[in-house]
Amino acid sequence: MVSKEEQNSSSSFQFEARLTQASLIKKILEAIKDLVTDANFDCSAEGLSLQAMDSSHVSLVSMVLHAQGFEMFQCQRAVSLGINLASLTKILKCAGNDDSITLRADEKGDKAEFVFESQSQDRLSEFELKLMDIDSEHLGIPDTKYSAVVEMPSSEYRRICSDLGLMGDTVRISVSKESVKFQVDGDIGKGSVCLHPSSVVDKPTEVVKISLEEPVDMIFSIRYLNNFAKAAPLSDTVTLSLSKDFPLQVEFKFGEQMGYLRYYLAPKID
Amino acid sequence: MLVNDDHSTQKNLPSSSCIRKKRTVSRIKQNPKQKMGDIEDLLKYLCQRDKKNSWLTVEKEISSFQHSLLEWYRQNKRQLPWRQTLMEQHPNPYHIWVSETMLQQTRVTSVIEYYKKWLQTFPDIPSLAASSLERVNEIWAGLGYYRRAKLLYEGAKTIMSCFDGQVPEDIRLLQSIPGIGPYTAAAIASIAFNKPYAVCDGNVFRVLSRLFSIDLDISSSDNQSFFRSLAQFLIFKDKAADYNQAMMELGATVCTPKNFDCKHCPVHHWCNSFQTATERQVPLNDIVGQYPVKFNRVKQSNEELQVYLIVFANYFLMLKNVSRNLLGNLWHFPYVTLKRNGNELTEDEKLQHERCLSRVLHSCGYPLNDTNDLLKLLYESAIPIGQVEHLFTHIKQTIYVKFVRLSSETSLVVENSSHRIGGIDPNDESIEYRWLTKEQMETSAISRQMKKVMELYQQQKKQKFIHSFFC
Numbered sequence: 001m002v003s004k005e006e007q008n009s010s011s012s013f014q015f016e017a018r019l020t021q022a023s024l025i026k027k028i029l030e031a032i033k034d035l036v037t038d039a040n041f042d043c044s045a046e047g048l049s050l051q052a053m054d055s056s057h058v059s060l061v062s063m064v065l066h067a068q069g070f071e072m073f074q075c076q077r078a079v080s081l082g083i084n085l086a087s088l089t090k091i092l093k094c095a096g097n098d099d100s101i102t103l104r105a106d107e108k109g110d111k112a113e114f115v116f117e118s119q120s121q122d123r124l125s126e127f128e129l130k131l132m133d134i135d136s137e138h139l140g141i142p143d144t145k146y147s148a149v150v151e152m153p154s155s156e157y158r159r160i161c162s163d164l165g166l167m168g169d170t171v172r173i174s175v176s177k178e179s180v181k182f183q184v185d186g187d188i189g190k191g192s193v194c195l196h197p198s199s200v201v202d203k204p205t206e207v208v209k210i211s212l213e214e215p216v217d218m219i220f221s222i223r224y225l226n227n228f229a230k231a232a233p234l235s236d237t238v239t240l241s242l243s244k245d246f247p248l249q250v251e252f253k254f255g256e257q258m259g260y261l262r263y264y265l266a267p268k269i270d
Numbered sequence: 271m272l273v274n275d276d277h278s279t280q281k282n283l284p285s286s287s288c289i290r291k292k293r294t295v296s297r298i299k300q301n302p303k304q305k306m307g308d309i310e311d312l313l314k315y316l317c318q319r320d321k322k323n324s325w326l327t328v329e330k331e332i333s334s335f336q337h338s339l340l341e342w343y344r345q346n347k348r349q350l351p352w353r354q355t356l357m358e359q360h361p362n363p364y365h366i367w368v369s370e371t372m373l374q375q376t377r378v379t380s381v382i383e384y385y386k387k388w389l390q391t392f393p394d395i396p397s398l399a400a401s402s403l404e405r406v407n408e409i410w411a412g413l414g415y416y417r418r419a420k421l422l423y424e425g426a427k428t429i430m431s432c433f434d435g436q437v438p439e440d441i442r443l444l445q446s447i448p449g450i451g452p453y454t455a456a457a458i459a460s461i462a463f464n465k466p467y468a469v470c471d472g473n474v475f476r477v478l479s480r481l482f483s484i485d486l487d488i489s490s491s492d493n494q495s496f497f498r499s500l501a502q503f504l505i506f507k508d509k510a511a512d513y514n515q516a517m518m519e520l521g522a523t524v525c526t527p528k529n530f531d532c533k534h535c536p537v538h539h540w541c542n543s544f545q546t547a548t549e550r551q552v553p554l555n556d557i558v559g560q561y562p563v564k565f566n567r568v569k570q571s572n573e574e575l576q577v578y579l580i581v582f583a584n585y586f587l588m589l590k591n592v593s594r595n596l597l598g599n600l601w602h603f604p605y606v607t608l609k610r611n612g613n614e615l616t617e618d619e620k621l622q623h624e625r626c627l628s629r630v631l632h633s634c635g636y637p638l639n640d641t642n643d644l645l646k647l648l649y650e651s652a653i654p655i656g657q658v659e660h661l662f663t664h665i666k667q668t669i670y671v672k673f674v675r676l677s678s679e680t681s682l683v684v685e686n687s688s689h690r691i692g693g694i695d696p697n698d699e700s701i702e703y704r705w706l707t708k709e710q711m712e713t714s715a716i717s718r719q720m721k722k723v724m725e726l727y728q729q730q731k732k733q734k735f736i737h738s739f740f741c
Binding site: 056060137221266269 | 741
């Protein structure tokens with residue numbers, strides 16, 4: 001046991017990091033907890049990251065929070081925190097959106113500590129979460145030059161997915177130079193939504209941008225795309241990257257230099 | 271307990287029963303008297319429960335009840351093809367017999383055409399008896415419960431051989447004829463021969479339960495005897511044919527399960543549940559609609575199953591259901607029952623499923639040392655591909671489907687033919703299994719729920735897995 005007095009300026013924790021706003025972590029959790037039940041939070045000198053497949057092995061979540069995005073970030077040795085996301089949700093419920101959040105893990109690696117401090121510093125709450133051993137295969141995601149990259153408002157993405165999800169199970173996404181088209185063919189009928197790149201740019205967050213190497217036309221399960229839309233509060237814009245016969249990448253950036261949440265979805269074949 | 275005179279010990283008399291004709295007749299006459307004690311108990315029971323039922327002890331009331339009912343029937347009866355014969359002085363019992371048989375478990379509207387077609391083809395008993403089973407089934411085709419057609423045919427032959435082609439009037443003799451049980455016998459005896467036997471179908475049970483607010487479960491046979499005795503007590507003996515039909519007609523057209531029309535009911539004045547609802551000024555449905563009381567004895571239960579699609583190359587492992595239940599002899603994918611009515615299965619029960627599966631895999635040459643190896647296979651390599659819902663008689667099944675691809679490096683003996691493996695342990699039942707391709711499955715005996723599982727797999731197959739791109 002290390003007594004209080006012996007603790008000096010350098011933390012006794014293997015890992016300690018503080019974010020000024022708990023809301024970021026809360027939103028990240030909301031965005032992944034329905035897809036993944038348990039996940040390893042990997043802490044290294046570069047930052048905090050998470051990678052997990054959903055239980056059906058159809059999609060993959062990859063989250064990175066860069067070290068420089070934290071108010072304070074110390075990592076003596078890389079540690080992996082196995083966390084049940086439902087349990088973490090319960091703890092994060094206790095944090096106010098504007099609270100600062102400090103995450104700590106000690107050498108033993110059997111628990112993680114969460115400290116929430118209100119902006120006015122008159123309220124401090126501390127929680128300990130028991131960690132779990134999670135066997136998970138870490139998949140290597142190759143660097144890819146995608147054939148088509150579409151940037152659009154995340155609210156638009158969310159709306160399209162939820163609207164088309166009412167009609168059918170699968171959506172066909174076709175990207176050409178002129179437009180990106182989402183088509184659904186369901187039991188009750190069919191429909192499509194077509195977005196054209198914006199010509200006039202009033203608000204940067206309402207922009208639709210398409211950069212194209214070659215046109216693509218692929219089919220995906222709407223259920224997953226809808227699940228990804230839960231990340232919309234994290235970012236005003238979302239980027240869809242597609243290549244033939246390759247998983248779709250749906251990316252939400254947390255702002256400059258902070259990090260990102262990426263989803264990968266395996267395509268369906270005709 | 272009330273004894274029901276309809277339940278004869280001679281129900282299954284051999285066809286030589288014609289010889290015993292005389293003896294049976296003498297016995298039936300004593301029977302109603304034996305029941306008197308029971309009827310007194312019954313009346314006492316009903317009157318004590320609710321004094322509104324006490325009109326049962328007043329002869330004048332019973333008589334006006336009967337007359338109201340009969341008068342209503344005279345004016346309101348539906349014109350149905352089998353009622354034509356009732357206009358004649360001697361109604362044709364064959365017609366009653368055919369119609370009553372067809373009406374069992376079947377709606378009036380679907381029976382009408384079949385009844386006409388039947389009588390055109392077999393206008394009388396000799397023509398039916400001289401026909402063939404194929405012909406009989408042809409005419410019946412589409413009406414369902416085909417056993418009834420066969421029994422009518424056999425009944426006709428019995429009547430030809432034992433009763434000189436005449437339908438007997440006696441209720442016991444009637445019951446000696448194949449296909450004629452207590453209900454049909456009472457219907458023929460009362461409707462065709464005006465004998466004072468009350469006929470009790472579901473309609474009559476309902477009418478009586480409302481009339482006296484009887485909260486007994488009408489699906490229990492003891493309680494049915496109670497209702498039969500009550501019906502027998504209320505019958506208007508001189509006009510049994512009309513009275514019985516009036517009761518059934520009332521239940522079929524006015525005193526219906528839902529949307530009953532108490533306002534136009536000829537006997538609402540005597541009806542306990544109607545009067546109670548009026549007194550309390552509550553909606554009729556709150557009282558009248560509560561009868562007959564439902565006990566939900568066959569409660570819808572639910573089951574959660576975990577089905578494993580165990581695939582080697584393009585073969586799926588299937589097991590045969592060796593039990594004698596409804597799915598007996600059908601092939602199914604291996605499964606483990608997880609929950610029954612929300613309760614987890616005991617470890618022992620689960621283990622039994624798992625043991626069964628490990629024995630099968632072992633017998634195919636899959637390297638499994640013990641059940642733990644199997645669990646490892648099932649829990650670690652199985653990929654969930656979704657779930658299907660299936661309603662199977664009264665069981666709502668939720669089937670979770672997992673997909674397990676056995677490594678192509680293992681050398682398995684995968685054969686198409688069915689294999690039976692005996693138990694190692696005396697507790698182990700013998701198991702039959704086979705490996706089938708998707709195409710072969712289409713022509714095999716597979717239950718509906720397993721077909722649904724396969725459909726799910728087919729859909730899912732179009733969905734690629736993420737780990738086939740990233741590794």
